[in-house]
Amino acid sequence: MGIPFLRVVPPPLPREPRVTSDVPTLQAEDVTIEYRTAERVVRATDRVSFDVLDGDRFVLLGPSGCGKSTLLKAAAGFVTPRSGHIRLDGATVSEPGPDRIVVFQEFDQLPPWKTVKANVMFPLRASRLLSRRQAEERALHYLDKVGLADFADAYPHTLSGGMKQRVAIARALAMQPRVLLMDEPFAALDALTRRRMQEELLSLWEEFRFTLLFVTHSIEEALVVGNRILLLSPHPGRVRAELDAQAYGLHSLGSPEFQSTSQRIHRLLFDEPAASLAAA
Amino acid sequence: MTASLARPEYERDLPPLSDDEVMQPLPVPARLWQQGWVRKTVLLLVMAGLWEVAARLKANDLLLPTFVDTALAFGQGLWSGELLHRAGMSLAVLLRGYVLGIAAAFVLTTLATSTQLGRDLLDTLTSMFNPLPAIALLPVALLWFGLGQGSLVFVLVHSVLWPLALNTYSGFRSVPETLRMAGRNYGLRGLRYVLFILVPAALPAIVAGLKIGWAFAWRTLIAAELVFGTTNSGQGGLGWFIFQNRNELYTDRVFAGLAMVIVIGLLVENLVFVTLERATVRRWGMQR
Numbered sequence: 001m002g003i004p005f006l007r008v009v010p011p012p013l014p015r016e017p018r019v020t021s022d023v024p025t026l027q028a029e030d031v032t033i034e035y036r037t038a039e040r041v042v043r044a045t046d047r048v049s050f051d052v053l054d055g056d057r058f059v060l061l062g063p064s065g066c067g068k069s070t071l072l073k074a075a076a077g078f079v080t081p082r083s084g085h086i087r088l089d090g091a092t093v094s095e096p097g098p099d100r101i102v103v104f105q106e107f108d109q110l111p112p113w114k115t116v117k118a119n120v121m122f123p124l125r126a127s128r129l130l131s132r133r134q135a136e137e138r139a140l141h142y143l144d145k146v147g148l149a150d151f152a153d154a155y156p157h158t159l160s161g162g163m164k165q166r167v168a169i170a171r172a173l174a175m176q177p178r179v180l181l182m183d184e185p186f187a188a189l190d191a192l193t194r195r196r197m198q199e200e201l202l203s204l205w206e207e208f209r210f211t212l213l214f215v216t217h218s219i220e221e222a223l224v225v226g227n228r229i230l231l232l233s234p235h236p237g238r239v240r241a242e243l244d245a246q247a248y249g250l251h252s253l254g255s256p257e258f259q260s261t262s263q264r265i266h267r268l269l270f271d272e273p274a275a276s277l278a279a280a
Numbered sequence: 281m282t283a284s285l286a287r288p289e290y291e292r293d294l295p296p297l298s299d300d301e302v303m304q305p306l307p308v309p310a311r312l313w314q315q316g317w318v319r320k321t322v323l324l325l326v327m328a329g330l331w332e333v334a335a336r337l338k339a340n341d342l343l344l345p346t347f348v349d350t351a352l353a354f355g356q357g358l359w360s361g362e363l364l365h366r367a368g369m370s371l372a373v374l375l376r377g378y379v380l381g382i383a384a385a386f387v388l389t390t391l392a393t394s395t396q397l398g399r400d401l402l403d404t405l406t407s408m409f410n411p412l413p414a415i416a417l418l419p420v421a422l423l424w425f426g427l428g429q430g431s432l433v434f435v436l437v438h439s440v441l442w443p444l445a446l447n448t449y450s451g452f453r454s455v456p457e458t459l460r461m462a463g464r465n466y467g468l469r470g471l472r473y474v475l476f477i478l479v480p481a482a483l484p485a486i487v488a489g490l491k492i493g494w495a496f497a498w499r500t501l502i503a504a505e506l507v508f509g510t511t512n513s514g515q516g517g518l519g520w521f522i523f524q525n526r527n528e529l530y531t532d533r534v535f536a537g538l539a540m541v542i543v544i545g546l547l548v549e550n551l552v553f554v555t556l557e558r559a560t561v562r563r564w565g566m567q568r
Contacts, residue, residue, distance in 0.1 A: 078461055096464040106458040112564040113480040123466040126476060157565025 023090070024051035025211050026058075026075060026179050030084035033070050044070040045237035047084065050230050052179065057205060057212045059226030059245070061219065063269060067237025068215045072183050075213060076102045088178060098127035101172040105184040107164045110156040110171075117143065117152040120171045129175070142170040145204065162193040169201070173208060182214045186221070198224050199250055219262045219269075223248040231268050241268050317550075345532040353536040363521070363540050370517030371544070373429055374501050377436020381493060384437060385444040390474050393452050402449060406442050414439035414500040418508060432504055439500040440493035447492065451485025452478045484561045491553055495545070502541055 030047045045067035052058040060068040073079045075086050077096040086093045088100065101123065103109070110119050120139035124130045130138065143149050146166040156164055165185055172180050186194040198221065205212065216222050222229050223245050231240040243265070252258045305311075312318050328347050335346040345353075357363035388405070391398030414435040421431035455478055463477035479486065505519025516524075522537035561567040 073461075076461075076465060078464070096461070096467070098465070098467050100465075102461065102465050104458045104462070106456070108456045109458045109462045111459060111462075111477070111480065112566050113483070113560065126463075126466040126468050126472070155564055 024087075025054045025056070025089060026052040026213060027087045027090075028071065028075070028084070029087070031071065031074060031081045031086060032083045033067065033074055033079060034082045035070075035079075043082075043236040045232075048232070048237060048239055049084075050239070050242065052211060052213055052228075054211055055209050057214060057225055057227045059214045059216060059222040059229045060232060061216055061222040061226075061229050061265070061269075062232035062237065062240075063217060063234050065234035065237075066232035067234075068217075068232055069183055071232075071237070072102070072181050072213060072215045075179070076100050076181050098123055098129065098175055099178045100181055101175045101177040102181045102183060103165070103168045103172050103185045105187050107156075107161055107188065109168055110164055112156050115153050115155055116148060116159070116167050119156065119167055120174050123171060123175050127175075138174050139170075142174040143167075145173070145207070146170045146200065160193075161189050162197060165189065165197060166200070169204070173204065173210065176210075178211065180210050180212045182212065184215055184217070187216070187218075194221075195250075201225065202249065219265050220253070222265070223258060223262060224250055224253065229265070231265060233269070342529065342531050345535055349532045350535040350539060353530075353532040354539050357533065357536050357540070363518075363536065366516070366518045366521045366537075367540055367544060370501055370505070370519070373432050373517065374436060374497055376429070377433045377501075378440055378494065378497050380433065381437040381440025381497070382444060382490070384441050385448055385489075385493075388441075388445045389448045389452060390471070392449055393474060393478065394470070402445060406446050409438065410442035410446060412438075414496070415503050415507065418504055422508070432501065435500055435504060436497050439496040443496060444486075444489040444493040447485050447489025448482065451482030451489075454485070455481040484567045487553065487557060487561060491549070494548060494553075498541070498545060 028048055028050050030049055032046055032048075033044045034041050035044055036042075048067070048071060050058070060071055062068050070079060074081055075088075075093065077093050077100065080094070093100075111122065114122060117136065117139050120143060121132075121135040124135040124138065125132065129135075140149065140152060143152055146169055148163060148166055148170065151159065151163065156167065159167070168185070186197045189197060202225070204210075212225075214222075214225055216225070227244070227246045229243045229245050231243065232238065233240045243261070245261070248258055248261065306314075332347040335344045335349075338344050341349065354363070388398075388402050392402040393399075417435050417438055418431060421434040425431040425434055459477060459481055463473055468476055501517070502519040502522075505517050506523050518537055518541055522534050522541075525531075525533040525537060557567065
């Protein structure tokens with residue numbers, strides 16, 4: 001019989017496998033979102049579906065008014081869809097939570113009363129994920145990754161726009177969320193800084209392989225950042241196409257294939273009936 | 281040929297510049313003038329000079345004692361300890377009412393941020409009571425709480441609560457949406473959300489409310505003591521000191537009492553509030 005009580009101890013459970021290409025990490029299913037103004041109910045998105053797989057860099061691309069930011073806010077749990085579901089690892093998203101960290105476009109996402117380090121520690125402490133010491137260690141690690149280790153004790157108002165976004169990215173990555181949600185994070189930056197930030201984001205992805213949902217209105221940025229692009233048409237947002245952008249990156253900027261794909265996207269987005277162009 | 285050929289291209293090597301070429305210190309007078317206390321002291325000296333001239337022209341000690349006389353009476357009051365004692369009495373009551381008022385304002389505004397009914401309650405109460413002078417409540421307070429500190433604390437709470445609640449609440453409402461969403465993103469809600477996001481983000485407005493509340497409380501207290509005399513179980517504060525000396529026609533001491541009120545106001549403003557602002561909202565770049 002051997003020693004029976006030893007067999008009572010269950011074998012260590014295998015950790016939930018993170019890379020299973022058939023189960024989407026984030027799934028939107030027929031998501032219709034409406035918002036209410038004083039006079040009318042406006043439909044922001046109409047039955048939008050998409051699957052974000054583990055390790056994807058999934059881009060929502062479209063002109064303003066296509067509901068891409070609204071979709072991202074719904075994925076974050078700030079907005080509840082009128083109908084349809086957004087699921088994270090199979091569970092319906094119903095409220096904001098630290099398993100989906102958002103990087104916003106606005107620089108005021110960093111509490112000005114916290115130093116850079118305290119900002120990165122903030123969600124770790126607020127969600128009671130780590131002890132103070134562990135949070136500090138992790139904050140410094142990720143600040144180092146975005147090249148801001150020297151600014152750990154600076155206050156946000158002393159930083160440039162690009163540095164502030166780097167802090168926000170470090171803060172999001174430090175949480176090691178299931179999905180990183182980025183809402184036009186580089187749109188308020190100057191062109192040179194934006195290029196640098198895209199480069200850095202990609203190299204961070206190479207290192208950490210996080211799952212990313214990225215909203216942008218720039219075709220070029222979508223091709224550079226994403227491996228998968230969902231094209232949305234405006235008023236209300238509907239899925240126009242889903243494209244593979246695996247092949248494109250900063251290295252292929254300006255290549256003929258890059259040009260032709262970006263023209264194809266442009267055509268898909270704008271060569272529609274004139275009505276939607278005028279409305280945009 | 282084209283015009284661009286007329287201008288040759290060039291490249292330059294840039295040698296590093298030394299520090300004093302890049303940054304130059306301001307001259308000493310300019311740096312002094314940058315200090316707020318220097319400018320304010322100059323203003324105060326000018327005003328004291330004008331006062332002295334006006335009093336000497338008027339030449340009537342009963343109506344307008346000179347600056348020098350007042351300063352002497354002030355110094356004498358400090359030396360004998362009476363002024364400080366009276367000021368201490370006033371401040372003790374004041375602080376009690378102030379702290380209670382702050383606590384009540386915090387509860388009201390927290391309620392107002394979390395529920396619709398709380399918002400309506402705050403709206404209604406502030407629009408009813410904010411315009412009501414605290415001193416007008418004193419007769420009622422005296423009926424309820426009797427001659428004593430209870431009545432004073434009651435009117436002080438009234439004078440602090442409404443302006444502070446109004447300011448705090450408008451501060452809460454002007455917290456940027458992004459910051460709110462960031463806070464909720466990390467799972468903050470309820471009291472933790474108020475304490476970790478709303479209060480620090482609204483701190484400029486809250487500090488402004490604290491200042492206004494302080495000034496209102498200080499005025500109310502002195503007025504209450506002036507009008508209703510010694511409610512402090514036989515021992516009055518600064519207001520009572522002013523009232524007594526006016527009755528005995530010691531006009532220079534009346535002025536010394538007023539000066540004490542002003543000095544305390546200045547000290548609190550410049551030591552307490554400025555320090556608070558420097559340690560918080562200015563350091564964080566939320567206010568210049």
